[in-house]
Amino acid sequence: MANAVPFHKNQNTVECCFSVLNLKKQFEIDLEELESIYLTRSKQTHPDQNLNKSPSERVAILQEFMKLNEAYSVLKAPERRAEHLLGQYGVFIQDNETISPHLLVDMLDMREQLQEAQDNDDHERVVVFKNTMIENNRQNLKEIADLFVSFEENDDLNSLNMIKDLLIKFRYGVRYLEEIEE
Amino acid sequence: MVSITANAVEEIKKQAKSRKATISALRLGIRGGGCTGFSYLFEWAEEKPRDTDHVFHEDGVSLYVDPKSYVYLKDTELDFVRNMMGHGFKFNNPNVTGQCGCGEAVQF
Amino acid sequence: MSLFQIAEPGQSVEKEQCQQRRAVGIDLGTTNTLVAYVREEKPVVVPCLDDSLLIPSVVHYSEQGDVIVGKSARALIQEFPKTTIASAKRMLGRSKEDLKNIMEFLPYDMEEDRDNSQKMIMLNLDGKKISPIEVSRDIIKEVLHGASEKTGGVIDSAVITVPAYFDDGQRQATRDAGRLAGIDVLRLLAEPTAAALAYGLEKNVTGCYVVFDLGGGTFDVSVLNLVDNVFKVCAIGGDSSLGGDDFDRLIAKKMLDVAQISLNNNAQIVQQALYNARLTKEQLSIHESAEFLLPLSDGTVFRHTITQQDFAELIKPLLDQIGVICKKTLKDANVVNSAIDGVILVGGSTRSTVVSDYVKQFFGRPVLSDLDPDQVVALGAAVQADMLVGGTAPVLLLDVIPLSLGIETMGGVFEPLILRNSTIPTGATNTYTTYADNQTGFDIHVLQGERETAEGNRSLARFYLKGIPPMVAGMARVEIVFFVDADGILHVTAKEETTGIETSVEVSTSYGLSDEDVERILLNSFEHAEADMLYRKLQTARIEASSMIASIQKAIIESSSLLEGNEQKELEQSILMIQKAMELEDFNAIRVAMKELEKTAEPFVERCMNKAIVAAVKGRSVLEIEKES
Numbered sequence: 001m002a003n004a005v006p007f008h009k010n011q012n013t014v015e016c017c018f019s020v021l022n023l024k025k026q027f028e029i030d031l032e033e034l035e036s037i038y039l040t041r042s043k044q045t046h047p048d049q050n051l052n053k054s055p056s057e058r059v060a061i062l063q064e065f066m067k068l069n070e071a072y073s074v075l076k077a078p079e080r081r082a083e084h085l086l087g088q089y090g091v092f093i094q095d096n097e098t099i100s101p102h103l104l105v106d107m108l109d110m111r112e113q114l115q116e117a118q119d120n121d122d123h124e125r126v127v128v129f130k131n132t133m134i135e136n137n138r139q140n141l142k143e144i145a146d147l148f149v150s151f152e153e154n155d156d157l158n159s160l161n162m163i164k165d166l167l168i169k170f171r172y173g174v175r176y177l178e179e180i181e182e
Numbered sequence: 183m184v185s186i187t188a189n190a191v192e193e194i195k196k197q198a199k200s201r202k203a204t205i206s207a208l209r210l211g212i213r214g215g216g217c218t219g220f221s222y223l224f225e226w227a228e229e230k231p232r233d234t235d236h237v238f239h240e241d242g243v244s245l246y247v248d249p250k251s252y253v254y255l256k257d258t259e260l261d262f263v264r265n266m267m268g269h270g271f272k273f274n275n276p277n278v279t280g281q282c283g284c285g286e287a288v289q290f
Numbered sequence: 291m292s293l294f295q296i297a298e299p300g301q302s303v304e305k306e307q308c309q310q311r312r313a314v315g316i317d318l319g320t321t322n323t324l325v326a327y328v329r330e331e332k333p334v335v336v337p338c339l340d341d342s343l344l345i346p347s348v349v350h351y352s353e354q355g356d357v358i359v360g361k362s363a364r365a366l367i368q369e370f371p372k373t374t375i376a377s378a379k380r381m382l383g384r385s386k387e388d389l390k391n392i393m394e395f396l397p398y399d400m401e402e403d404r405d406n407s408q409k410m411i412m413l414n415l416d417g418k419k420i421s422p423i424e425v426s427r428d429i430i431k432e433v434l435h436g437a438s439e440k441t442g443g444v445i446d447s448a449v450i451t452v453p454a455y456f457d458d459g460q461r462q463a464t465r466d467a468g469r470l471a472g473i474d475v476l477r478l479l480a481e482p483t484a485a486a487l488a489y490g491l492e493k494n495v496t497g498c499y500v501v502f503d504l505g506g507g508t509f510d511v512s513v514l515n516l517v518d519n520v521f522k523v524c525a526i527g528g529d530s531s532l533g534g535d536d537f538d539r540l541i542a543k544k545m546l547d548v549a550q551i552s553l554n555n556n557a558q559i560v561q562q563a564l565y566n567a568r569l570t571k572e573q574l575s576i577h578e579s580a581e582f583l584l585p586l587s588d589g590t591v592f593r594h595t596i597t598q599q600d601f602a603e604l605i606k607p608l609l610d611q612i613g614v615i616c617k618k619t620l621k622d623a624n625v626v627n628s629a630i631d632g633v634i635l636v637g638g639s640t641r642s643t644v645v646s647d648y649v650k651q652f653f654g655r656p657v658l659s660d661l662d663p664d665q666v667v668a669l670g671a672a673v674q675a676d677m678l679v680g681g682t683a684p685v686l687l688l689d690v691i692p693l694s695l696g697i698e699t700m701g702g703v704f705e706p707l708i709l710r711n712s713t714i715p716t717g718a719t720n721t722y723t724t725y726a727d728n729q730t731g732f733d734i735h736v737l738q739g740e741r742e743t744a745e746g747n748r749s750l751a752r753f754y755l756k757g758i759p760p761m762v763a764g765m766a767r768v769e770i771v772f773f774v775d776a777d778g779i780l781h782v783t784a785k786e787e788t789t790g791i792e793t794s795v796e797v798s799t800s801y802g803l804s805d806e807d808v809e810r811i812l813l814n815s816f817e818h819a820e821a822d823m824l825y826r827k828l829q830t831a832r833i834e835a836s837s838m839i840a841s842i843q844k845a846i847i848e849s850s851s852l853l854e855g856n857e858q859k860e861l862e863q864s865i866l867m868i869q870k871a872m873e874l875e876d877f878n879a880i881r882v883a884m885k886e887l888e889k890t891a892e893p894f895v896e897r898c899m900n901k902a903i904v905a906a907v908k909g910r911s912v913l914e915i916e917k918e919s
Binding site for chain 3: 004005006007039042043046047048049051062065066069070072073
Binding site for chain 3: 194197208209222224225226227228270271272273
């Protein structure tokens with residue numbers, strides 16, 4: 001049985017989600033504004049609101065609606081927004097991205113401790129780990145936000161690379177929390 | 183069966199004459215469509231009825247009705263009237279239970 | 291009154307002056323089905339021929355080839371357990387394996403259709419095979435027939451509701467049932483969204499709402515934002531095989547255990563136990579305790595008292611499951627309890643005090659149940675049907691898919707292309723390539739679910755894309771496009787870029803009908819349409835008449851003391867009239883005679899009902915009270 005191997009297209013061709021929603025291209029966004037623009041545009045482009053148009057018009061409108069949805073879900077989630085913005089600046093996280101060895105060691109340590117606590121049914125400790133990780137994630141996001149501001153002011157590529165590292169760390173954190181839930 | 187009133191027969195013959203057709207035959211039917219139900223099909227017929235048609239004669243006038251439509255049209259009387267709204271053919275069909283606002287479509 | 295002119299041959303004009311088509315909303319429930327439509331700007335449920343609003347989703351297939359739907363069919367469950375189908379919705383888009391937990395309660399002969407799709411269930415009714423999709427079709431046909439008669443119109447299109455958590459196979463099966471019934475399925479609408487629509491319009495609620503929908507066979511929980519005429523679903527969760535029926539099964543099983551009766555080879559007593567379990571459960575919605583009764587084969591009656599507390603303990607594992615699902619859904623929606631403005635209760639099972647208490651305690655927020663939980667879904671569907679046909683949409687519904695969709699990649703990994711809770715319609719495209727030199731084809735396996743491995747998820751379709759020109763590994767470019775329409779149904783096309791070869795995939799034939807199957811079944815039914823219509827009108831009338839006569843006769847025997855004056859004679863006269871009409875095969879005459887009997891019997895029936903209510907309150911049967919008086 002021959003199965004498929006994913007092939008990732010040149011990511012430069014991804015459209016800027018901020019422009020789709022008419023928002024300024026920066027990490028900090030007003031979530032309420034995002035919501036309001038999304039709802040207004042949805043009312044204009046949803047297929048059910050355009051039943052009286054010609055078939056070719058409806059196909060075009062549907063494409064617009066789907067694009068709107070995609071842009072909205074990317075911008076709403078901070079980590080997706082960060083990754084997207086990095087991409088717009090030419091920095092991409094590859095599939096087999098190598099992470100710094102000391103981050104890897106940290107993660108493995110935390111995993112082991114979690115495993116131990118779970119094996120011993122030590123719920124209190126698990127909760128402590130969970131809360132620590134939640135806090136870590138929050139910190140990471142805040143740092144990412146600050147770094148973007150710095151980049152926007154100083155145009156330094158270094159900030160972008162640091163953001164990339166933090167994002168990878170954040171993803172591991174999310175995965176870690178998911179494992180606790182299971 | 184589908185019956186035709188004397189008035190209707192007279193009018194059909196008259197119209198057939200001015201149409202200069204050799205056959206005074208009409209096709210009656212029921213079609214899906216219209217606002218909430220069916221509409222009547224009411225037109226001059228082609229030469230001969232189809233094998234599956236129900237055929238009715240009245241004084242030289244023939245009616246052809248296809249089997250599917252006949253289910254809804256049997257016991258219908260075709261009449262011709264002149265009244266305040268004008269003049270035209272009328273279907274007196276006991277199977278009809280209601281009509282929509284425009285009067286064009288019927289329900290069974 | 292319309293006057294016609296004779297048209298030239300072939301020129302009879304299709305009068306299209308009326309733009310309105312009659313479109314309805316159908317709530318095709320596990321236990322009951324309802325039809326509703328918008329009349330004078332308000333949605334209203336259409337009563338069926340006997341004036342009740344709920345039609346039991348039960349179909350009986352007689353030896354003579356009659357198809358009986360609704361109350362009359364339900365009355366035949368005890369006598370004909372194998373040919374009276376009561377849980378079709380549970381079997382839509384499912385395999386036998388999916389049903390293993392409730393198998394001991396399903397008395398039907400089931401096999402899997404090995405010819406066409408691999409795993410679709412086929413019910414064996416004394417030799418004749420039928421799929422759950424066709425059973426659902428028969429329910430839809432019957433309820434639309436009744437609705438047509440009541441509203442004086444022919445219904446050609448409908449919005450059919452589905453549990454939000456129904457997966458692709460279950461949705462396709464529902465849509466196919468509608469198509470086979472001969473209507474245009476305008477939309478498959480998620481039940482919680484339909485309920486929110488009804489509440490939003492009727493009660494003008496705005497804000498963040500949770501819809502808690504516990505029906506007979508399915509559970510959905512949906513978090514919505516209702517604001518500024520947009521109803522946006524944030525997240526949904528649920529279990530398409532968890533409902534009030536499972537409570538019945540728990541009670542029945544427990545009682546049969548206590549009575550020391552095995553579930554094997556006791557089809558009739560098991561069905562009776564299930565039925566009585568439901569009655570007991572319903573009693574517990576109003577009373578602190580209820581008595582479960584079960585007539586045994588030796589003539590005695592098994593009795594056991596169940597309190598609300600007992601019931602709560604019995605169903606605790608299911609309530610816990612429900613709690614886990616609610617928690618996950620709130621998390622997906624990124625919403626905490628305090629942000630919720632209210633919880634809307636939907637579905638007959640939310641009438642249970644134990645359930646509504648649980649909901650209040652879990653969310654700690656105001657609970658809304660002023661719209662009838664049995665009707666609210668149909669009403670919402672009617673509103674949407676009206677919008678889709680009328681072309682005006684005062685309200686925008688933004689719904690989501692419940693489960694991620696993706697394909698299997700090298701190593702058995704599941705790669706999602708569309709994530710759960712994505713707003714629909716939506717699409718995604720991914721590009722794939724070959725892993726071996728000169729590989730000329732791909733096996734594409736489409737799946738739905740949240741697990742990391744392909745094996746852990748639900749298989750929707752497998753197809754082999756061939757014709758890739760032989761190349762070095764990694765050179766081919768195959769684009770796979772996923773599109774989920776507004777019904778939540780997936781369409782897949784695959785395109786090999788160097789050759790431009792495109793294939794569209796038929797998704798979900800594993801558990802349902804292929805397009806060919808649907809065509810074939812439809813053609814078969816058209817051939818018999820006319821004969822069917824008249825025959826059916828007559829048969830329906832006869833069956834309802836027989837049923838009516840039987841129940842009146844039974845009442846005359848059991849409650850003879852309640853008859854006054856000449857009533858018995860008058861009733862017998864009326865019954866005779868019906869029987870005469872039945873002999874003449876005149877369905878109009880039968881209907882007229884039935885109305886007569888109804889009128890004549892009214893006072894007597896009322897007296898019987900009063901007595902039954904008294905008996906129920908005292909926890910005894912009518913027969914017992916009869917003996918006393």
